[in-house]
Amino acid sequence: MTRDIRxxxxxxxxxxxxxxxxxxxxxVIAEVGAADAATRIAFDERSILDDAALAERYAEEIPVLLxxxxxxxxxxxxxxxxxxxxxxx
Numbered sequence: 001m002t003r004d005i006r007x008x009x010x011x012x013x014x015x016x017x018x019x020x021x022x023x024x025x026x027x028v029i030a031e032v033g034a035a036d037a038a039t040r041i042a043f044d045e046r047s048i049l050d051d052a053a054l055a056e057r058y059a060e061e062i063p064v065l066l067x068x069x070x071x072x073x074x075x076x077x078x079x080x081x082x083x084x085x086x087x088x089x
Contacts, residue, residue: 021063
């Protein structure tokens with residue numbers, strides 16, 4: 001059975017924490033993909049500069065990582081916690 005997981009990183013250009021979060025997310029996706037072929041992970045990024053609703057909700061917490069639309073982490077993405085969440089289920 002295949003699981004589909006959607007990851008969304010909310011941030012903005014020029015944000016060093018956002019750059020760090022992106023690197024962590026991409027590394028964990030690669031690791032999980034190698035460990036669990038039954039899990040498909042889609043990853044996209046959204047900028048608070050392009051969306052007033054995102055800016056209103058998350059401006060003080062970026063970067064924010066959503067897993068299937070739910071807040072998973074903000075400010076810093078913990079790779080162990082993310083990997084655990086992606087492999088659970």
